[in-house]
Amino acid sequence: MAQIPRGTRDFIPEEMQKRRYLQQRMEATFRGYGYGEIQTPTFETLELFTAKSGASIIDELYNFTDKGGRELALRPELTAPVIRCYIERLQMAPKPLKVFYFGNCFRYDRPQKGRYREFWQAGCELIGTDTPEAHAELVALAYTILKNIGLQNIVLNIGNLHVINAMFEKLRITDAVKKDVLPFIDKSQYEDLFSALRANDISQQDAEAFLEILQTPDLDKIMAYVHGQAQAEAELARLRGILELLKTSFGIADPRVKIGIVRGLDYYKGLVFEIEAPVLGAEKQLCGGGDYELVSLFGGTPVPQAGFAIGCDRALLALETEQFTFPQPSLDVFIVPVTETTIPLALSVASQLRARGLTVDLDLLRRGIGKSLKYARRSMRVSL
Numbered sequence: 356m357a358q359i360p361r362g363t364r365d366f367i368p369e370e371m372q373k374r375r376y377l378q379q380r381m382e383a384t385f386r387g388y389g390y391g392e393i394q395t396p397t398f399e400t401l402e403l404f405t406a407k408s409g410a411s412i413i414d415e416l417y418n419f420t421d422k423g424g425r426e427l428a429l430r431p432e433l434t435a436p437v438i439r440c441y442i443e444r445l446q447m448a449p450k451p452l453k454v455f456y457f458g459n460c461f462r463y464d465r466p467q468k469g470r471y472r473e474f475w476q477a478g479c480e481l482i483g484t485d486t487p488e489a490h491a492e493l494v495a496l497a498y499t500i501l502k503n504i505g506l507q508n509i510v511l512n513i514g515n516l517h518v519i520n521a522m523f524e525k526l527r528i529t530d531a532v533k534k535d536v537l538p539f540i541d542k543s544q545y546e547d548l549f550s551a552l553r554a555n556d557i558s559q560q561d562a563e564a565f566l567e568i569l570q571t572p573d574l575d576k577i578m579a580y581v582h583g584q585a586q587a588e589a590e591l592a593r594l595r596g597i598l599e600l601l602k603t604s605f606g607i608a609d610p611r612v613k614i615g616i617v618r619g620l621d622y623y624k625g626l627v628f629e630i631e632a633p634v635l636g637a638e639k640q641l642c643g644g645g646d647y648e649l650v651s652l653f654g655g656t657p658v659p660q661a662g663f664a665i666g667c668d669r670a671l672l673a674l675e676t677e678q679f680t681f682p683q684p685s686l687d688v689f690i691v692p693v694t695e696t697t698i699p700l701a702l703s704v705a706s707q708l709r710a711r712g713l714t715v716d717l718d719l720l721r722r723g724i725g726k727s728l729k730y731a732r733r734s735m736r737v738s739l
């Protein structure tokens with residue numbers, strides 16, 4: 356018997372019920388923030404994903420050659436596809452352009468709980484503005500979506516790539532060393548990071564100070580560390596403004612600064628943020644996003660771009676772990692024809708009630724009343 360491919364899943368009705376609940380709540384919040392839905396193909400040209408990241412990304416993708424000899428890939432994410440579509444069809448649309456999407460993504464990851472080879476993202480892209488209020492609204496949207504689906508315990512971390520780059524410059528770290536140490540920063544492996552810095556001739560004192568700034572939520576300390584580096588100072592002042600808006604205008608009590616957020620994808624440049632659900636342990640990152648540059652790389656007219664994506668599978672796992680009570684579907688009416696001669700009448704009554712918008716089912720196995728009611732109660736969630 357053929358088996359389901361590794362890293363993929365089937366979803367039976369009970370599971371789909373939860374997934375649809377999630378999608379509906381998320382969609383309502385996206386729409387509430389003025390976003391319109393967009394859909395792009397499941398596969399794209401391979402080049403779309405290698406353009407920024409280079410050929411090394413191919414190891415992480417599902418790619419194939421089609422019968423016409425075209426190099427294609429199942430999408431690992433939706434930002435590059437949405438930007439491709441923007442350049443082809445939406446450059447003239449009024450700005451800012453706000454689009455959201457739901458879609459399955461494919462990554463050749465090592466499967467484990469919360470990490471799959473086919474998974475679903477809910478995300479959005481905001482094109483044409485990078486004011487602090489636009490970025491604050493974007494971060495607030497991500498946070499609000501996760502709250503609106505019912506999550507209790509989530510943590511929002513915000514960083515800025517210009518600042519971390521200024522920190523690297525201060526230590527005169529070369530690009531090659533930077534490439535080596537970034538994965539340690541990304542995974543918060545500070546002991547390994549410390550050893551790598553020391554191995555690259557960074558003094559103990561400098562390495563310790565670097566590590567402290569990576570982990571501190573104190574903007575003043577970070578500001579003092581990058582003092583004299585104009586762009587980093589300006590970005591930190593901007594970050595302070597965004598944090599203030601998140602607290603005062605959006606009511607988010609505890610956004611945390613984490614300068615050590617570096618994000619795995621190569622297209623980010625300034626603001627970056629992540630939202631995690633600590634209950635999930637290893638695969639706790641629910642959402643990632645920020646400010647990026649892909650439009651000019653793909654040949655479009657330069658314009659600010661930012662966005663985020665939420666992993667729907669992990670959001671669902673987090674809700675289940677928090678023991679969230681999902682709404683249950685229920686039938687309004689279950690009809691049991693008491694004799695065979697009443698079957699046509701039962702079918703016709705069911706049709707009439709359905710036409711009036713009720714959810715109706717009926718016994719199709721010619722079982723007696725007792726067995727039918729038992730079935731209705733157990734499998735159809737009717738309260739009898």
Ligand code: HAM
Nearest residue numbers: 432434469470471474640641642643644662663664666
């Ligand atoms: P990402 O951080 O690669 O960002 O993915 C976003 C989310 O997708 C993650 O936080 C995680 O919840 C989920 N995810 C990623 N890989 C897997 C996997 N193998 N199994 C289950 N869930 C997974 C992006 O994809 C960017 N395109 C986000 C973005 C949009 N940035 C700007 N606009």
